[in-house]
Structures are given as structure tokens and as C-alpha cells.
Amino acid sequence: MKSYFRPEIDAIAGYVPGEQPKMADLVKLNTNENPYPPSPKVAEVLKNFDIARLRRYPDPTADALRDLLAADLGLKRENLIAGNGSDDLLTMVFRAFTAPDRPVAVFEPSYSLYPVLAAMQGAPVYRIALEGKDFSYPADAVRQAKDANLLILTRPNAPTGNCVPRETARRYCEEFDGIVLIDEAYADFAADHCADFAGEFPNVLVMRTFSKSSSMAGVRLGYAFGHPALITGLMKLKDSYNLDTLSQEVAKANYADKSHRADCVAKIIAERERLIRELLLRRFTVVPSQANFVFAVPPDGDGAGCFAHLREHAVVVRYFPGKVTGHGVRITVGTPAENDRLLEVLTRKYPC
Amino acid sequence: MKSYFRPEIDAIAGYVPGEQPKMADLVKLNTNENPYPPSPKVAEVLKNFDIARLRRYPDPTADALRDLLAADLGLKRENLIAGNGSDDLLTMVFRAFTAPDRPVAVFEPSYSLYPVLAAMQGAPVYRIALEGKDFSYPADAVRQAKDANLLILTRPNAPTGNCVPRETARRYCEEFDGIVLIDEAYADFAADHCADFAGEFPNVLVMRTFSKSSSMAGVRLGYAFGHPALITGLMKLKDSYNLDTLSQEVAKANYADKSHRADCVAKIIAERERLIRELLLRRFTVVPSQANFVFAVPPDGDGAGCFAHLREHAVVVRYFPGKVTGHGVRITVGTPAENDRLLEVLTRKYPC
Numbered sequence: 001m002k003s004y005f006r007p008e009i010d011a012i013a014g015y016v017p018g019e020q021p022k023m024a025d026l027v028k029l030n031t032n033e034n035p036y037p038p039s040p041k042v043a044e045v046l047k048n049f050d051i052a053r054l055r056r057y058p059d060p061t062a063d064a065l066r067d068l069l070a071a072d073l074g075l076k077r078e079n080l081i082a083g084n085g086s087d088d089l090l091t092m093v094f095r096a097f098t099a100p101d102r103p104v105a106v107f108e109p110s111y112s113l114y115p116v117l118a119a120m121q122g123a124p125v126y127r128i129a130l131e132g133k134d135f136s137y138p139a140d141a142v143r144q145a146k147d148a149n150l151l152i153l154t155r156p157n158a159p160t161g162n163c164v165p166r167e168t169a170r171r172y173c174e175e176f177d178g179i180v181l182i183d184e185a186y187a188d189f190a191a192d193h194c195a196d197f198a199g200e201f202p203n204v205l206v207m208r209t210f211s212k213s214s215s216m217a218g219v220r221l222g223y224a225f226g227h228p229a230l231i232t233g234l235m236k237l238k239d240s241y242n243l244d245t246l247s248q249e250v251a252k253a254n255y256a257d258k259s260h261r262a263d264c265v266a267k268i269i270a271e272r273e274r275l276i277r278e279l280l281l282r283r284f285t286v287v288p289s290q291a292n293f294v295f296a297v298p299p300d301g302d303g304a305g306c307f308a309h310l311r312e313h314a315v316v317v318r319y320f321p322g323k324v325t326g327h328g329v330r331i332t333v334g335t336p337a338e339n340d341r342l343l344e345v346l347t348r349k350y351p352c
Numbered sequence: 353m354k355s356y357f358r359p360e361i362d363a364i365a366g367y368v369p370g371e372q373p374k375m376a377d378l379v380k381l382n383t384n385e386n387p388y389p390p391s392p393k394v395a396e397v398l399k400n401f402d403i404a405r406l407r408r409y410p411d412p413t414a415d416a417l418r419d420l421l422a423a424d425l426g427l428k429r430e431n432l433i434a435g436n437g438s439d440d441l442l443t444m445v446f447r448a449f450t451a452p453d454r455p456v457a458v459f460e461p462s463y464s465l466y467p468v469l470a471a472m473q474g475a476p477v478y479r480i481a482l483e484g485k486d487f488s489y490p491a492d493a494v495r496q497a498k499d500a501n502l503l504i505l506t507r508p509n510a511p512t513g514n515c516v517p518r519e520t521a522r523r524y525c526e527e528f529d530g531i532v533l534i535d536e537a538y539a540d541f542a543a544d545h546c547a548d549f550a551g552e553f554p555n556v557l558v559m560r561t562f563s564k565s566s567s568m569a570g571v572r573l574g575y576a577f578g579h580p581a582l583i584t585g586l587m588k589l590k591d592s593y594n595l596d597t598l599s600q601e602v603a604k605a606n607y608a609d610k611s612h613r614a615d616c617v618a619k620i621i622a623e624r625e626r627l628i629r630e631l632l633l634r635r636f637t638v639v640p641s642q643a644n645f646v647f648a649v650p651p652d653g654d655g656a657g658c659f660a661h662l663r664e665h666a667v668v669v670r671y672f673p674g675k676v677t678g679h680g681v682r683i684t685v686g687t688p689a690e691n692d693r694l695l696e697v698l699t700r701k702y703p704c
Contacts, residue, residue: 001554004501004531005585006451012588020411037404046398046598052389054570054602057563059372084436087591095447095472099358113592120447120589149356179356202353211409218406218597233357236364237472239439240465245570246398246598250406 008122027315027341029332032158032186032293034215036264036335039257042250049249058245061235065248068255069223073195078228081235084242086185086209086222090117092237093205093224097150097179098123105145107137109325110154111183129324130160134287137164142175149178155194156186159320159330161289169194173201179230182206188213188265189272190290195225202227212292213265214254221251268292272333278343282350285328297328298350306349313345360474379667379693381684384510384538384645386567388616388687391609394602401601410597413587417600420607421575425547430580433587436594438537438561438574442469444589445557445576449502449531450475457497459489461677462506463535481676482512486639489516494527503528506535508542511672511682513641521546525553531582534558540565540617541624542642547577554579564644565617566606573603620644624685630695634702637680649680650702658701665697 003010062082070080083089094117098104103124106114118125128144130136135157138144145151153172156163173180184206187193198206205226211217276286276294283299298306306329307319318330331342355362414434422432435441446469450456455476458466470477480496482488487509490496497503505524508515525532536558539545550558557578563569576586628638628646635651650658658681659671670682683694
């Protein structure tokens with residue numbers, strides 16, 4: 001049968017959904033979800049929601065939510081765009097700034113979705129290798145980004161968990177002749193962030209999500225902020241009503257409950273530090289993490305073996321094959337009980 | 353300041369959200385929303401929803417919902433893709449099948465979003481004019497579509513409300529060397545539909561939405577069905593988790609309540625027929641409608657004047673300027689009380 005798809009689309013591998021194993025009693029530490037539920041205010045919103053509102057289209061630009069988010073950043077509504085998850089915003093960014101004659105530069109390793117989005121646009125991808133066992137950021141990254149029109153900086157980085165130093169990130173923003181997207185999905189777990197760069201540089205977009213620190217991966221809500229000219233341009237690419245009414249309402253209620261979020265984040269950070277200590281006791285090498293996960297290399301350097309051992313005992317983590325990441329696994333920080341289960345299973349193969 | 357946007361994006365006009373007037377006591381008949389709320393089952397789902405589920409990512413492919421929808425169509429899960437509103441699916445379809453060397457053919461007038469999506473792709477648009485006062489479909493449409501890779505058939509058509517005859521649509525599908533997208537957003541209000549073409553032709557996609565007959569414009573849910581090869585290709589372009597958990601849950605509950613939906617649709621159709629009779633009494637020309645709206649031309653042929661008169665009296669309908677549509681207005685069918693208000697205001701300017 002003849003394919004009418006664009007050749008770029010035919011060339012991409014089929015979509016493979018993330019693993020959602022159906023085992024009983026599973027400890028799921030593979031997709032960096034928050035182990036704690038969102039604010040109880042969310043349940044109140046749902047309980048009292050007037051379903052007649054659903055017959056109307058939602059606010060197309062989520063103004064009330066944007067006002068709430070922008071105020072906390074010292075920005076205005078016109079500095080901010082909300083998306084159906086960060087995925088939605090990444091799609092807009094790639095459609096806006098990449099093309100066969102507009103390459104994108106990404107660090108390696110980083111979020112594996114970026115090259116897929118580039119492929120859909122037929123855009124070349126320049127891969128800038130992080131250096132050494134601590135995945136540090138090269139001084140000449142902008143030179144390596146050559147004529148790219150978009151440079152993506154994931155901070156903290158996934159799957160490694162480390163952060164490019166703020167001053168290095170600032171220099172990248174100053175020197176790069178193109179858009180710098182700083183993907184701050186995990187910033188709430190880090191010691192610092194770069195949100196202020198969005199107000200400082202006209203070529204910088206900072207992106208955040210409700211999927212991690214806000215315990216709302218199921219709601220699909222991300223946002224990006226920067227110069228109004230960037231936001232206006234991205235708005236053109238946005239689906240007219242990209243955020244449904246319920247998502248807008250529960251996101252507002254959850255975001256407003258700052259102490260709930262802060263409590264969850266504090267618990268996760270404390271557990272992350274405990275997890276790192278325990279992994280070191282079992283002779284793992286661990287990249288110092290600023291996120292809600294750790295990249296850990298077992299003493300035998302066999303990431304696949306570590307992943308398989310855990311899975312056999314109903315603990316699911318993430319394994320990224322390949323030369324750079326294949327020697328380790330990425331472990332999401334869970335509740336104390338989940339982390340105990342993980343450590344107990346690890347001890348069988350890697351005794352203290 | 354230098355723009356880093358693709359020139360195609362800079363060339364598009366800024367995004368203009370649909371009118372959401374804030375007048376008190378407004379009769380809003382401008383965006384073809386359902387005047388009745390969704391099923392009471394939706395309120396139950398929200399009341400009993402365990403918010404801890406929101407911390408997890410949603411089912412990426414909405415399998416339970418797809419199974420429910422596919423079963424009613426005599427299709428299987430792999431024949432169907434769900435989107436964050438039909439907008440999401442239209443974006444995928446344009447990214448999949450249009451490009452500077454892959455034009456799209458649309459009928460004129462039809463949904464004004466299609467040419468905007470084409471512009472984002474840099475794809476040429478061939479406009480096939482509907483003929484005469486009844487906006488009928490030309491026999492040689494496929495010839496007029498020339499080398500287009502995508503042909504969009506809106507059935508019932510918006511903003512005119514009429515349907516291309518099934519046999520004409522079938523001939524288009526047989527003759528066109530490319531993808532035929534049949535946009536059936538309003539099909540539940542029509543005497544017949546073309547859902548079966550999706551199983552019959554490997555190049556046909558049929559698209560439906562929960563925004564009209566299902567009273568869920570605020571939930572953002574659309575779906576498209578066709579040959580598995582088409583669905584697999586579109587899945588590659590889908591954002592990984594494009595449908596949030598709450599939307600999937602409320603959509604399933606609402607869809608399952610078929611008698612509620614059938615009641616709403618029956619009431620709207622009855623009111624549509626009454627509205628048409630009343631408009632004819634006021635010497636309007638009305639295109640026979642198969643949708644939940646009517647395209648009506650006032651006796652003086654001044655659509656802008658009619659729109660302004662109604663708006664002055666807090667009744668908002670839709671006016672599309674231009675030679676083809678500027679002589680009329682598009683009126684969404686409301687509740688009996690809303691339609692009475694509309695007719696009462698119209699009578700002042702266009703007496704029976």
C-alpha cells in the first residue's frame with residue numbers, strides 16, 4: 001500500500017509507550033513520578049465542580065492559571081504559555097524553531113524525546129557530549145552547537161541528575177545565536193534554578209512542569225516563560241484550546257497549596273540523600289543528583305544486569321542502553337518504604 | 353530584535369482566541385456548543401475520583417476509551433486514535449500529510465482552521481468553491497484538488513450546515529490519490545454519516561469530537577479512525593501522553609450514557625427545525641442544516657448588520673466576513689428559551 005506520510009514520518013520508529021507493568025505489589029521507580037498525591041484541595045475542586053461548565057470551551061489561553069504562575073516568577077501573563085504537559089510545549093518549540101535548515105543542538109545524554117521531535121521536523125541534531133563520569137558540561141558547547149537555531153539545556157539533566165553551573169548556563173545564553181530552551185522539569189528538587197534568565201535574555205525560554213514536584217503527571221500541565229515576542233510566536237502554534245477546563249481548575253488549586261508541595265519536595269530530597277548514601281554503601285557509583293532520581297552505576301558496571309535483577313523482584317527502574325548510559329540505571333526516588341524495598345533487593349546482588 | 357522563528361510562523365497572523373463576551377444575561381450562540389450539560393454520570397466520576405491517581409502518567413494510548421469507541425463502530429482499538437480535542441488530531445494530520453511539496457485541498461467555505469494549519473507547514477492550499485446558494489459540492493472536486501496529498505471533507509459542513517451526499521463523498525474517496533479526512537464533528541445531528549468509509553478505504557480517516565453532541569467542549573476530546581497503517585503513523589506524531597487521566601475517565605462515563613446523549617441530540621434537532629421555520633417566517637434564507645447550527649441570510653443580505661443588531665441585544669452569533677459568507681450569520685441552536693430570545697430580538701429588525 002502506498003504511504004501518503006511525509007518521508008520524515010515514515011522514517012521514525014513506531015511509537016512505544018512507556019512501560020506500565022501490571023505486576024501485583026510492584027515498586028514503580030521508572031518514570032520520575034512523585035510518590036505523594038497532589039494537594040487535598042484537588043479533591044475539593046472535583047467534588048464541587050459544576051459539570052455543566054464542561055459543555056463550554058475552556059479558556060483558550062488559561063489566563064487565571066498563567067496569572068498565578070507568572071506572579072510567582074515576577075513576570076506577567078504575556079511572558080508565559082501553558083501547555084498540555086511539557087510535551088505539548090516541546091512540540092511547539094520544535095515546530096517554531098527547527099527545520100531542515102534550522103538544526104537543534106542537544107547534550108548527550110539528555111531527554112531522549114528531543115531527537116525524535118527533531119526527526120519529525122527533518123531537522124539535523126548536533127549532539128554535545130557531556131564529559132567524564134560526572135557528566136560535566138563542556139566549556140565550548142556553543143562552538144559545538146555550530147549553526148543550530150535551538151539549544152536545549154536540561155537543568156537538572158535527565159537521566160544523570162546533575163546541573164550545569166548557573167554561570168556556565170548564563171554564558172551559553174549570552175554566546176548562543178539562537179533560542180536557548182532551559183528545561184527545568186526537575187528544578188524544584190535542585191539547589192538553584194535559572195528562571196531569572198527568561199527575563200534577562202530575549203532568546204531564552206524556561207520550561208517547567210506539574211508532572212514532578214506537583215504530583216500531577218496525570219493532569220498534563222507544563223508551562224514556558226520568556227520574552228513576550230517568543231510567547232506570542234509560540235501561541236500561534238498552540239492548539240486553540242489546548243488545556244481542558246478541569247486541568248486548569250485542579251492545577252490552580254494544587255499550585256496554590258504551596259506548603260503541600262514544599263513538604264513533598266522536602267521528603268523526596270531527604271530520601272534522595274539517604275538513597276545515595278545507601279547506594280554508596282553497596283559500592284555503587286552515584287552522580288550527585290539535584291533531581292527526584294539518581295543515576296547509579298553498580299560495582300560491576302552492568303546496568304542491564306542491575307535492571308533485570310530488580311525487575312525480577314518486582315522493582316522497576318529505567319535502563320538506557322548504549323555506551324554512555326548502559327553501565328548504570330536511573331532510579332526514581334520513592335517513598336521510604338519503596339526505597340527500602342529497592343535497597344533490600346539490591347543488597348541480594350550487591351552486598352554492603 | 354532578531355526572530356529565530358521559522359519564516360512560515362512569522363508570516364501567520366497572531367492567535368486570536370474566540371470571543372468569550374462577559375456581558376450579563378448573554379445568549380451565547382456563536383461556537384456551536386451543546387446547550388445541555390453532559391451526563392450526570394460525569395459528576396459521579398468526579399466525586400469519587402481518587403486524586404492519588406493523578407501523580408501517575410495517564411494511559412498514553414487511552415486504550416479503554418479507544419476500545420469503547422471502536423466497538424460501537426465495528427472497529428478495533430488499532431483503528432482508532434484519540435486526541436486532545438479534534439484540534440490535536442488535525443495538527444497531527446497536517447504534520448503527517450502536508451509540506452511545501454504536499455498540498456492540501458479544502459472546500460470553501462469550510463472550517464477556517466484548515467488553511468492556518470497548512471500555513472504552519474508551508475503547504476499550498478487548493479480551495480474548491482462550493483456552488484450556489486445551497487453550497488453544493490462540485491462533481492469535479494477531485495480534479496480541482498490536483499496533486500494535493502490531503503483532501504478535507506467536513507460533513508456536515510461548517511459554517512453552512514449542509515452535507516455532501518454520501519455517494520458523492522464515496523466517489524471522492526475512490527478517485528482521490530491521497531488521504532481523505534472526513535471531519536464528522538457534527539455527524540450526530542445529521543441524517544446519515546460516512547463512518548463506514550474508514551473501514552472500506554485505506555486512504556480515508558474519519559474524525560469525530562466530544563465537543564458538540566457529547567456536551568464536552570471543555571474536556572477536549574476528539575478521535576479519528578481508519579486503516580491501522582494510518583493510525584500507527586499518526587501515533588508517531590502524538591504527544592506521548594496527550595490525554596489526561598480525568599479526561600479519559602469522564603469521557604468514558606459520558607460516552608456510555610447513550611440515552612442522555614440521544615435525548616440532547618433529539619431536543620437540538622427539534623429546535624433546529626423550529627428555528628428554521630421561524631427564520632423563514634422572518635424572510636431569512638436558510639441553508640437546510642444537518643448540524644447543530646444554521647447558516648441564515650437576512651432579507652437585506654447584510655450579515656454584518658444582523659450580527660451587530662443581535663450583539664447589541666446581548667445575543668452573540670458568528671459572522672464570517674467575505675464575499676461567500678458575509679451576507680449571512682451562523683447561529684448555534686440553543687435551548688428553547690435561548691432560541692426564543694434570539695427570535696424575539698430578530699423580530700425587531702426583521703418583522704414577520
